[in-house]
Amino acid sequence: MTQTTNPLVFLEALHQEIQQTEYGQQPAELYDPISYIMNLGGKRMRPLLTLMAAYLFGDDWRRALKPAVAVEVFHNFTLMHDDIMDQAPLRRGQPTVHEKWNHNIAILSGDVMLVNAYELLLDVETPKLKKVLSRFNRTAADVCEGQQLDMNFETRWDVTEDEYIEMIKLKTSVLLGFALELGGIIAGADDAASSLLREGGINIGLGFQLKDDLLDVYGDPAKFGKQVGGDIIANKKTFLLIEALQQSRGDLKAELIGWLSATEFDKQEKVQAVTAIYDQLGIRQLTEERINNYFTRGFANFGQVSADPARKALLMDFTEQLIGRES
CATH class of the missing domain: 1.10.600.10 (Farnesyl Diphosphate Synthase)
Known part of the structure:
Protein backbone atom coordinates (compact mmCIF):
# COMPACT_ATOMS: atom_id res chain seq x y z
CA MET A 1 0.00 0.00 0.00
CA LEU A 129 -25.28 3.51 -4.15
CA LYS A 130 -28.53 2.33 -2.56
CA LYS A 131 -26.93 2.02 0.87
CA VAL A 132 -25.26 5.43 0.56
CA LEU A 133 -28.48 7.14 -0.51
CA SER A 134 -30.45 5.43 2.25
CA ARG A 135 -27.94 6.53 4.90
CA PHE A 136 -27.81 10.05 3.43
CA ASN A 137 -31.60 10.36 3.43
CA ARG A 138 -31.77 9.37 7.10
CA THR A 139 -28.98 11.80 7.95
CA ALA A 140 -30.64 14.67 6.05
CA ALA A 141 -33.93 14.06 7.86
CA ASP A 142 -32.09 13.91 11.20
CA VAL A 143 -30.50 17.30 10.53
CA CYS A 144 -33.92 18.83 9.83
CA GLU A 145 -35.36 17.24 12.98
CA GLY A 146 -32.47 18.65 15.01
CA GLN A 147 -33.00 22.15 13.61
CA GLN A 148 -36.71 21.99 14.47
CA LEU A 149 -35.93 20.84 18.03
CA ASP A 150 -33.46 23.73 18.36
CA MET A 151 -36.21 26.16 17.34
CA ASN A 152 -38.66 24.47 19.74
CA PHE A 153 -36.18 24.97 22.58
CA GLU A 154 -36.19 28.75 22.03
CA THR A 155 -39.53 29.03 23.85
CA ARG A 156 -38.84 26.45 26.56
CA TRP A 157 -37.00 26.83 29.86
CA ASP A 158 -37.32 23.19 30.93
CA VAL A 159 -34.99 21.67 28.33
CA THR A 160 -33.09 18.75 29.90
CA GLU A 161 -29.50 17.71 29.29
CA ASP A 162 -30.66 14.56 27.49
CA GLU A 163 -32.93 16.57 25.20
CA TYR A 164 -30.14 19.00 24.41
CA ILE A 165 -27.66 16.22 23.62
CA GLU A 166 -30.21 14.58 21.31
CA MET A 167 -30.81 17.90 19.55
CA ILE A 168 -27.13 18.62 18.86
CA LYS A 169 -26.60 15.00 17.86
CA LEU A 170 -29.27 15.34 15.17
CA LYS A 171 -28.49 18.90 14.12
CA THR A 172 -24.72 18.65 13.82
CA SER A 173 -23.16 15.33 14.85
CA VAL A 174 -24.93 12.87 12.57
CA LEU A 175 -23.54 14.60 9.48
CA LEU A 176 -20.01 14.18 10.82
CA GLY A 177 -20.82 10.52 11.44
CA PHE A 178 -22.21 10.12 7.92
CA ALA A 179 -19.13 11.76 6.40
CA LEU A 180 -16.90 9.09 7.94
CA GLU A 181 -19.33 6.25 7.25
CA LEU A 182 -19.57 7.36 3.61
CA GLY A 183 -15.82 7.10 3.09
CA GLY A 184 -15.81 3.65 4.60
CA ILE A 185 -18.68 2.38 2.45
CA ILE A 186 -17.10 3.72 -0.75
CA ALA A 187 -13.79 2.04 0.08
CA GLY A 188 -15.46 -1.32 0.78
CA ALA A 189 -15.46 -1.35 4.59
CA ASP A 190 -17.72 -3.95 6.17
CA ASP A 191 -20.84 -3.01 8.12
CA ALA A 192 -19.07 -3.24 11.49
CA ALA A 193 -16.30 -0.85 10.45
CA SER A 194 -18.74 1.58 8.80
CA SER A 195 -20.88 1.60 11.94
CA LEU A 196 -17.85 2.26 14.17
CA LEU A 197 -16.81 5.16 11.95
CA ARG A 198 -20.33 6.61 12.14
CA GLU A 199 -20.52 6.28 15.92
CA GLY A 200 -17.02 7.72 16.29
CA GLY A 201 -17.99 10.70 14.19
CA ILE A 202 -21.15 11.28 16.20
CA ASN A 203 -19.24 11.21 19.48
CA ILE A 204 -16.54 13.54 18.17
CA GLY A 205 -19.29 15.83 16.84
CA LEU A 206 -20.98 15.98 20.25
CA GLY A 207 -17.65 16.91 21.81
CA PHE A 208 -17.14 19.63 19.19
CA GLN A 209 -20.53 21.20 19.86
CA LEU A 210 -20.09 21.19 23.64
CA LYS A 211 -16.64 22.71 23.17
CA ASP A 212 -18.22 25.41 21.01
CA ASP A 213 -20.68 26.11 23.84
CA LEU A 214 -17.78 26.31 26.29
CA LEU A 215 -15.62 28.57 24.10
CA ASP A 216 -18.51 30.99 23.66
CA VAL A 217 -18.19 31.74 27.37
CA TYR A 218 -14.56 30.99 28.20
CA GLY A 219 -12.78 31.30 24.85
CA ASP A 220 -10.07 33.75 23.85
CA PRO A 221 -11.76 36.41 21.68
CA ALA A 222 -8.66 36.61 19.47
CA LYS A 223 -8.88 32.86 18.71
CA PHE A 224 -12.59 32.07 18.92
CA GLY A 225 -13.61 34.02 15.83
CA LYS A 226 -16.96 35.04 17.29
CA GLN A 227 -18.16 37.36 20.03
CA VAL A 228 -17.40 35.71 23.36
CA GLY A 229 -20.55 35.69 25.48
CA GLY A 230 -22.87 35.89 22.49
CA ASP A 231 -24.88 32.90 23.70
CA ILE A 232 -25.33 34.48 27.13
CA ILE A 233 -26.49 37.78 25.63
CA ALA A 234 -29.03 35.93 23.45
CA ASN A 235 -30.23 33.57 26.23
CA LYS A 236 -29.31 30.68 23.91
CA LYS A 237 -30.04 27.25 25.35
CA THR A 238 -26.56 25.79 25.60
CA PHE A 239 -25.28 22.91 27.69
CA LEU A 240 -23.89 25.42 30.18
CA LEU A 241 -27.14 27.33 30.65
CA ILE A 242 -29.24 24.16 30.87
CA GLU A 243 -26.97 22.77 33.60
CA ALA A 244 -26.94 26.10 35.45
CA LEU A 245 -30.76 26.25 35.43
CA GLN A 246 -30.98 22.69 36.74
CA GLN A 247 -28.32 23.02 39.43
CA SER A 248 -28.82 26.54 40.80
CA ARG A 249 -30.87 27.10 43.94
CA GLY A 250 -32.10 30.01 46.06
CA ASP A 251 -30.54 33.43 45.50
CA LEU A 252 -28.26 32.13 42.75
CA LYS A 253 -31.24 30.75 40.83
CA ALA A 254 -33.12 34.02 41.30
CA GLU A 255 -30.15 35.99 40.03
CA LEU A 256 -29.82 33.78 36.94
CA ILE A 257 -33.55 34.01 36.17
CA GLY A 258 -33.32 37.76 36.64
CA TRP A 259 -30.67 38.07 33.96
CA LEU A 260 -32.58 35.76 31.62
CA SER A 261 -35.76 37.79 32.10
CA ALA A 262 -34.16 41.22 31.69
CA THR A 263 -35.13 43.07 28.51
CA GLU A 264 -32.75 45.98 29.02
CA PHE A 265 -29.21 45.36 30.25
CA ASP A 266 -25.54 46.13 29.71
CA LYS A 267 -24.22 43.27 27.58
CA GLN A 268 -20.82 43.09 29.22
CA GLU A 269 -22.33 43.18 32.69
CA LYS A 270 -24.71 40.34 31.84
CA VAL A 271 -21.93 38.19 30.41
CA GLN A 272 -19.76 38.76 33.49
CA ALA A 273 -22.62 38.07 35.91
CA VAL A 274 -23.83 34.86 34.24
CA THR A 275 -20.24 33.64 33.82
CA ALA A 276 -19.72 34.21 37.56
CA ILE A 277 -22.80 32.06 38.25
CA TYR A 278 -21.36 29.33 36.03
CA ASP A 279 -18.10 29.57 37.98
CA GLN A 280 -19.86 29.18 41.33
CA LEU A 281 -21.71 26.10 40.07
CA GLY A 282 -18.64 24.45 38.54
CA ILE A 283 -20.27 24.45 35.11
CA ARG A 284 -16.99 24.88 33.25
CA GLN A 285 -15.47 21.79 34.83
CA LEU A 286 -18.64 19.77 34.23
CA THR A 287 -18.70 20.78 30.56
CA GLU A 288 -15.03 19.93 30.11
CA GLU A 289 -15.68 16.48 31.60
CA ARG A 290 -18.51 15.87 29.13
CA ILE A 291 -16.39 17.09 26.21
CA ASN A 292 -13.50 14.80 27.13
CA ASN A 293 -15.91 11.91 27.64
CA TYR A 294 -17.32 12.23 24.11
CA PHE A 295 -13.89 12.66 22.54
CA THR A 296 -12.66 9.58 24.43
CA ARG A 297 -15.65 7.57 23.18
CA GLY A 298 -15.02 8.72 19.62
CA PHE A 299 -11.37 7.69 19.65
CA ALA A 300 -12.34 4.36 21.22
CA ASN A 301 -14.72 3.81 18.28
CA PHE A 302 -11.95 4.62 15.79
CA GLY A 303 -9.56 2.33 17.65
CA GLN A 304 -11.90 -0.63 17.16
CA VAL A 305 -12.04 -0.21 13.38
CA SER A 306 -10.26 -3.06 11.63
CA ALA A 307 -7.82 -1.17 9.40
CA ASP A 308 -4.11 -0.47 8.95
CA PRO A 309 -2.83 1.04 12.25
CA ALA A 310 -0.74 3.70 10.50
CA ARG A 311 -3.76 4.89 8.55
CA LYS A 312 -5.91 4.94 11.66
CA ALA A 313 -3.21 6.97 13.38
CA LEU A 314 -3.41 9.52 10.54
CA LEU A 315 -7.17 9.86 11.01
CA MET A 316 -6.88 10.10 14.78
CA ASP A 317 -4.02 12.64 14.64
CA PHE A 318 -6.03 14.79 12.24
CA THR A 319 -9.07 14.59 14.52
CA GLU A 320 -6.94 15.54 17.53
CA GLN A 321 -5.72 18.63 15.64
CA LEU A 322 -9.33 19.60 14.95
CA ILE A 323 -10.19 19.12 18.61
CA GLY A 324 -7.32 21.40 19.61
CA ARG A 325 -8.58 24.31 17.51
CA GLU A 326 -10.19 27.24 19.31
CA SER A 327 -12.01 28.83 16.38
Whole structure:
Protein backbone atom coordinates (compact mmCIF):
# COMPACT_ATOMS: atom_id res chain seq x y z
CA MET A 1 0.00 0.00 0.00
CA THR A 2 1.12 3.54 -0.78
CA GLN A 3 1.22 5.56 2.40
CA THR A 4 -0.19 9.12 2.35
CA THR A 5 1.00 10.68 5.58
CA ASN A 6 0.11 14.34 5.01
CA PRO A 7 -3.52 15.50 5.33
CA LEU A 8 -2.64 18.38 2.97
CA VAL A 9 -2.75 15.84 0.13
CA PHE A 10 -6.44 15.27 0.85
CA LEU A 11 -7.10 18.99 1.32
CA GLU A 12 -5.49 19.93 -1.98
CA ALA A 13 -7.42 17.25 -3.88
CA LEU A 14 -10.65 18.34 -2.21
CA HIS A 15 -10.04 22.02 -2.96
CA GLN A 16 -9.40 21.21 -6.61
CA GLU A 17 -12.57 19.10 -6.81
CA ILE A 18 -14.67 21.86 -5.25
CA GLN A 19 -13.23 24.43 -7.66
CA GLN A 20 -14.10 22.35 -10.71
CA THR A 21 -17.57 21.32 -9.54
CA GLU A 22 -20.33 22.78 -11.72
CA TYR A 23 -23.62 23.61 -10.03
CA GLY A 24 -25.39 25.20 -13.00
CA GLN A 25 -25.20 28.34 -15.15
CA GLN A 26 -28.50 30.07 -15.79
CA PRO A 27 -30.29 31.89 -14.32
CA ALA A 28 -27.25 33.40 -12.63
CA GLU A 29 -29.33 34.52 -9.61
CA LEU A 30 -29.98 30.86 -8.82
CA TYR A 31 -26.44 29.55 -9.19
CA ASP A 32 -24.16 32.45 -8.24
CA PRO A 33 -25.13 32.22 -4.55
CA ILE A 34 -24.03 28.56 -4.52
CA SER A 35 -20.57 29.40 -5.81
CA TYR A 36 -20.49 32.30 -3.35
CA ILE A 37 -21.19 30.25 -0.22
CA MET A 38 -19.01 27.34 -1.35
CA ASN A 39 -16.08 29.74 -1.77
CA LEU A 40 -16.45 31.36 1.66
CA GLY A 41 -14.08 28.72 2.98
CA GLY A 42 -14.56 26.94 6.27
CA LYS A 43 -12.59 24.05 7.73
CA ARG A 44 -13.87 21.48 5.16
CA MET A 45 -13.76 19.08 8.10
CA ARG A 46 -16.56 16.76 6.94
CA PRO A 47 -15.37 16.06 3.39
CA LEU A 48 -11.79 15.67 4.61
CA LEU A 49 -12.96 13.01 7.05
CA THR A 50 -14.75 11.24 4.18
CA LEU A 51 -11.49 11.04 2.24
CA MET A 52 -9.47 9.93 5.25
CA ALA A 53 -12.03 7.26 6.10
CA ALA A 54 -11.81 5.96 2.51
CA TYR A 55 -8.02 5.92 2.81
CA LEU A 56 -8.28 3.63 5.84
CA PHE A 57 -9.24 0.78 3.52
CA GLY A 58 -7.14 1.35 0.41
CA ASP A 59 -5.18 3.70 -1.81
CA ASP A 60 -8.04 4.57 -4.16
CA TRP A 61 -9.44 7.28 -1.89
CA ARG A 62 -9.88 9.68 -4.83
CA ARG A 63 -13.03 7.84 -5.87
CA ALA A 64 -14.59 9.37 -2.75
CA LEU A 65 -13.91 12.95 -3.92
CA LYS A 66 -17.28 13.74 -5.55
CA PRO A 67 -19.27 12.14 -2.69
CA ALA A 68 -17.09 14.09 -0.23
CA VAL A 69 -17.99 17.31 -2.04
CA ALA A 70 -21.64 16.22 -1.80
CA VAL A 71 -21.28 16.25 1.99
CA GLU A 72 -19.84 19.77 1.88
CA VAL A 73 -22.55 20.99 -0.50
CA PHE A 74 -25.25 19.57 1.78
CA HIS A 75 -23.61 21.13 4.84
CA ASN A 76 -23.53 24.55 3.17
CA PHE A 77 -27.14 24.12 2.03
CA THR A 78 -28.16 23.71 5.67
CA LEU A 79 -26.11 26.79 6.61
CA MET A 80 -27.77 28.86 3.89
CA HIS A 81 -31.24 27.99 5.17
CA ASP A 82 -30.22 28.22 8.85
CA ASP A 83 -28.97 31.76 8.23
CA ILE A 84 -32.42 32.72 6.92
CA MET A 85 -34.14 31.24 9.97
CA ASP A 86 -31.64 32.91 12.33
CA GLN A 87 -31.74 36.19 10.38
CA ALA A 88 -27.94 36.07 10.49
CA PRO A 89 -26.20 38.96 8.69
CA LEU A 90 -22.77 37.33 8.41
CA ARG A 91 -21.33 33.91 7.57
CA ARG A 92 -17.56 33.45 7.96
CA GLY A 93 -17.17 37.21 8.13
CA GLN A 94 -19.03 37.88 4.87
CA PRO A 95 -22.66 38.81 4.13
CA THR A 96 -25.01 35.83 4.20
CA VAL A 97 -26.73 34.85 0.94
CA HIS A 98 -30.11 36.27 1.95
CA GLU A 99 -28.42 39.57 2.84
CA LYS A 100 -26.33 39.76 -0.33
CA TRP A 101 -29.27 38.73 -2.57
CA ASN A 102 -32.64 38.18 -0.85
CA HIS A 103 -34.61 35.60 1.13
CA ASN A 104 -36.35 34.02 -1.86
CA ILE A 105 -33.11 33.54 -3.77
CA ALA A 106 -31.46 32.03 -0.68
CA ILE A 107 -34.33 29.55 -0.29
CA LEU A 108 -34.30 28.51 -3.93
CA SER A 109 -30.51 28.35 -4.22
CA GLY A 110 -30.45 26.20 -1.10
CA ASP A 111 -33.03 23.88 -2.65
CA VAL A 112 -30.92 23.36 -5.77
CA MET A 113 -27.86 22.75 -3.58
CA LEU A 114 -29.66 19.75 -2.12
CA VAL A 115 -30.30 18.53 -5.67
CA ASN A 116 -26.61 19.04 -6.44
CA ALA A 117 -25.64 16.97 -3.40
CA TYR A 118 -27.68 14.04 -4.73
CA GLU A 119 -26.13 14.49 -8.17
CA LEU A 120 -22.63 14.29 -6.70
CA LEU A 121 -23.53 11.18 -4.68
CA LEU A 122 -24.46 9.42 -7.93
CA ASP A 123 -20.72 9.05 -8.50
CA VAL A 124 -20.80 6.20 -5.96
CA GLU A 125 -20.51 2.76 -7.57
CA THR A 126 -23.89 1.17 -8.29
CA PRO A 127 -23.57 -1.77 -5.85
CA LYS A 128 -22.99 0.71 -2.99
CA LEU A 129 -25.28 3.51 -4.15
CA LYS A 130 -28.53 2.33 -2.56
CA LYS A 131 -26.93 2.02 0.87
CA VAL A 132 -25.26 5.43 0.56
CA LEU A 133 -28.48 7.14 -0.51
CA SER A 134 -30.45 5.43 2.25
CA ARG A 135 -27.94 6.53 4.90
CA PHE A 136 -27.81 10.05 3.43
CA ASN A 137 -31.60 10.36 3.43
CA ARG A 138 -31.77 9.37 7.10
CA THR A 139 -28.98 11.80 7.95
CA ALA A 140 -30.64 14.67 6.05
CA ALA A 141 -33.93 14.06 7.86
CA ASP A 142 -32.09 13.91 11.20
CA VAL A 143 -30.50 17.30 10.53
CA CYS A 144 -33.92 18.83 9.83
CA GLU A 145 -35.36 17.24 12.98
CA GLY A 146 -32.47 18.65 15.01
CA GLN A 147 -33.00 22.15 13.61
CA GLN A 148 -36.71 21.99 14.47
CA LEU A 149 -35.93 20.84 18.03
CA ASP A 150 -33.46 23.73 18.36
CA MET A 151 -36.21 26.16 17.34
CA ASN A 152 -38.66 24.47 19.74
CA PHE A 153 -36.18 24.97 22.58
CA GLU A 154 -36.19 28.75 22.03
CA THR A 155 -39.53 29.03 23.85
CA ARG A 156 -38.84 26.45 26.56
CA TRP A 157 -37.00 26.83 29.86
CA ASP A 158 -37.32 23.19 30.93
CA VAL A 159 -34.99 21.67 28.33
CA THR A 160 -33.09 18.75 29.90
CA GLU A 161 -29.50 17.71 29.29
CA ASP A 162 -30.66 14.56 27.49
CA GLU A 163 -32.93 16.57 25.20
CA TYR A 164 -30.14 19.00 24.41
CA ILE A 165 -27.66 16.22 23.62
CA GLU A 166 -30.21 14.58 21.31
CA MET A 167 -30.81 17.90 19.55
CA ILE A 168 -27.13 18.62 18.86
CA LYS A 169 -26.60 15.00 17.86
CA LEU A 170 -29.27 15.34 15.17
CA LYS A 171 -28.49 18.90 14.12
CA THR A 172 -24.72 18.65 13.82
CA SER A 173 -23.16 15.33 14.85
CA VAL A 174 -24.93 12.87 12.57
CA LEU A 175 -23.54 14.60 9.48
CA LEU A 176 -20.01 14.18 10.82
CA GLY A 177 -20.82 10.52 11.44
CA PHE A 178 -22.21 10.12 7.92
CA ALA A 179 -19.13 11.76 6.40
CA LEU A 180 -16.90 9.09 7.94
CA GLU A 181 -19.33 6.25 7.25
CA LEU A 182 -19.57 7.36 3.61
CA GLY A 183 -15.82 7.10 3.09
CA GLY A 184 -15.81 3.65 4.60
CA ILE A 185 -18.68 2.38 2.45
CA ILE A 186 -17.10 3.72 -0.75
CA ALA A 187 -13.79 2.04 0.08
CA GLY A 188 -15.46 -1.32 0.78
CA ALA A 189 -15.46 -1.35 4.59
CA ASP A 190 -17.72 -3.95 6.17
CA ASP A 191 -20.84 -3.01 8.12
CA ALA A 192 -19.07 -3.24 11.49
CA ALA A 193 -16.30 -0.85 10.45
CA SER A 194 -18.74 1.58 8.80
CA SER A 195 -20.88 1.60 11.94
CA LEU A 196 -17.85 2.26 14.17
CA LEU A 197 -16.81 5.16 11.95
CA ARG A 198 -20.33 6.61 12.14
CA GLU A 199 -20.52 6.28 15.92
CA GLY A 200 -17.02 7.72 16.29
CA GLY A 201 -17.99 10.70 14.19
CA ILE A 202 -21.15 11.28 16.20
CA ASN A 203 -19.24 11.21 19.48
CA ILE A 204 -16.54 13.54 18.17
CA GLY A 205 -19.29 15.83 16.84
CA LEU A 206 -20.98 15.98 20.25
CA GLY A 207 -17.65 16.91 21.81
CA PHE A 208 -17.14 19.63 19.19
CA GLN A 209 -20.53 21.20 19.86
CA LEU A 210 -20.09 21.19 23.64
CA LYS A 211 -16.64 22.71 23.17
CA ASP A 212 -18.22 25.41 21.01
CA ASP A 213 -20.68 26.11 23.84
CA LEU A 214 -17.78 26.31 26.29
CA LEU A 215 -15.62 28.57 24.10
CA ASP A 216 -18.51 30.99 23.66
CA VAL A 217 -18.19 31.74 27.37
CA TYR A 218 -14.56 30.99 28.20
CA GLY A 219 -12.78 31.30 24.85
CA ASP A 220 -10.07 33.75 23.85
CA PRO A 221 -11.76 36.41 21.68
CA ALA A 222 -8.66 36.61 19.47
CA LYS A 223 -8.88 32.86 18.71
CA PHE A 224 -12.59 32.07 18.92
CA GLY A 225 -13.61 34.02 15.83
CA LYS A 226 -16.96 35.04 17.29
CA GLN A 227 -18.16 37.36 20.03
CA VAL A 228 -17.40 35.71 23.36
CA GLY A 229 -20.55 35.69 25.48
CA GLY A 230 -22.87 35.89 22.49
CA ASP A 231 -24.88 32.90 23.70
CA ILE A 232 -25.33 34.48 27.13
CA ILE A 233 -26.49 37.78 25.63
CA ALA A 234 -29.03 35.93 23.45
CA ASN A 235 -30.23 33.57 26.23
CA LYS A 236 -29.31 30.68 23.91
CA LYS A 237 -30.04 27.25 25.35
CA THR A 238 -26.56 25.79 25.60
CA PHE A 239 -25.28 22.91 27.69
CA LEU A 240 -23.89 25.42 30.18
CA LEU A 241 -27.14 27.33 30.65
CA ILE A 242 -29.24 24.16 30.87
CA GLU A 243 -26.97 22.77 33.60
CA ALA A 244 -26.94 26.10 35.45
CA LEU A 245 -30.76 26.25 35.43
CA GLN A 246 -30.98 22.69 36.74
CA GLN A 247 -28.32 23.02 39.43
CA SER A 248 -28.82 26.54 40.80
CA ARG A 249 -30.87 27.10 43.94
CA GLY A 250 -32.10 30.01 46.06
CA ASP A 251 -30.54 33.43 45.50
CA LEU A 252 -28.26 32.13 42.75
CA LYS A 253 -31.24 30.75 40.83
CA ALA A 254 -33.12 34.02 41.30
CA GLU A 255 -30.15 35.99 40.03
CA LEU A 256 -29.82 33.78 36.94
CA ILE A 257 -33.55 34.01 36.17
CA GLY A 258 -33.32 37.76 36.64
CA TRP A 259 -30.67 38.07 33.96
CA LEU A 260 -32.58 35.76 31.62
CA SER A 261 -35.76 37.79 32.10
CA ALA A 262 -34.16 41.22 31.69
CA THR A 263 -35.13 43.07 28.51
CA GLU A 264 -32.75 45.98 29.02
CA PHE A 265 -29.21 45.36 30.25
CA ASP A 266 -25.54 46.13 29.71
CA LYS A 267 -24.22 43.27 27.58
CA GLN A 268 -20.82 43.09 29.22
CA GLU A 269 -22.33 43.18 32.69
CA LYS A 270 -24.71 40.34 31.84
CA VAL A 271 -21.93 38.19 30.41
CA GLN A 272 -19.76 38.76 33.49
CA ALA A 273 -22.62 38.07 35.91
CA VAL A 274 -23.83 34.86 34.24
CA THR A 275 -20.24 33.64 33.82
CA ALA A 276 -19.72 34.21 37.56
CA ILE A 277 -22.80 32.06 38.25
CA TYR A 278 -21.36 29.33 36.03
CA ASP A 279 -18.10 29.57 37.98
CA GLN A 280 -19.86 29.18 41.33
CA LEU A 281 -21.71 26.10 40.07
CA GLY A 282 -18.64 24.45 38.54
CA ILE A 283 -20.27 24.45 35.11
CA ARG A 284 -16.99 24.88 33.25
CA GLN A 285 -15.47 21.79 34.83
CA LEU A 286 -18.64 19.77 34.23
CA THR A 287 -18.70 20.78 30.56
CA GLU A 288 -15.03 19.93 30.11
CA GLU A 289 -15.68 16.48 31.60
CA ARG A 290 -18.51 15.87 29.13
CA ILE A 291 -16.39 17.09 26.21
CA ASN A 292 -13.50 14.80 27.13
CA ASN A 293 -15.91 11.91 27.64
CA TYR A 294 -17.32 12.23 24.11
CA PHE A 295 -13.89 12.66 22.54
CA THR A 296 -12.66 9.58 24.43
CA ARG A 297 -15.65 7.57 23.18
CA GLY A 298 -15.02 8.72 19.62
CA PHE A 299 -11.37 7.69 19.65
CA ALA A 300 -12.34 4.36 21.22
CA ASN A 301 -14.72 3.81 18.28
CA PHE A 302 -11.95 4.62 15.79
CA GLY A 303 -9.56 2.33 17.65
CA GLN A 304 -11.90 -0.63 17.16
CA VAL A 305 -12.04 -0.21 13.38
CA SER A 306 -10.26 -3.06 11.63
CA ALA A 307 -7.82 -1.17 9.40
CA ASP A 308 -4.11 -0.47 8.95
CA PRO A 309 -2.83 1.04 12.25
CA ALA A 310 -0.74 3.70 10.50
CA ARG A 311 -3.76 4.89 8.55
CA LYS A 312 -5.91 4.94 11.66
CA ALA A 313 -3.21 6.97 13.38
CA LEU A 314 -3.41 9.52 10.54
CA LEU A 315 -7.17 9.86 11.01
CA MET A 316 -6.88 10.10 14.78
CA ASP A 317 -4.02 12.64 14.64
CA PHE A 318 -6.03 14.79 12.24
CA THR A 319 -9.07 14.59 14.52
CA GLU A 320 -6.94 15.54 17.53
CA GLN A 321 -5.72 18.63 15.64
CA LEU A 322 -9.33 19.60 14.95
CA ILE A 323 -10.19 19.12 18.61
CA GLY A 324 -7.32 21.40 19.61
CA ARG A 325 -8.58 24.31 17.51
CA GLU A 326 -10.19 27.24 19.31
CA SER A 327 -12.01 28.83 16.38
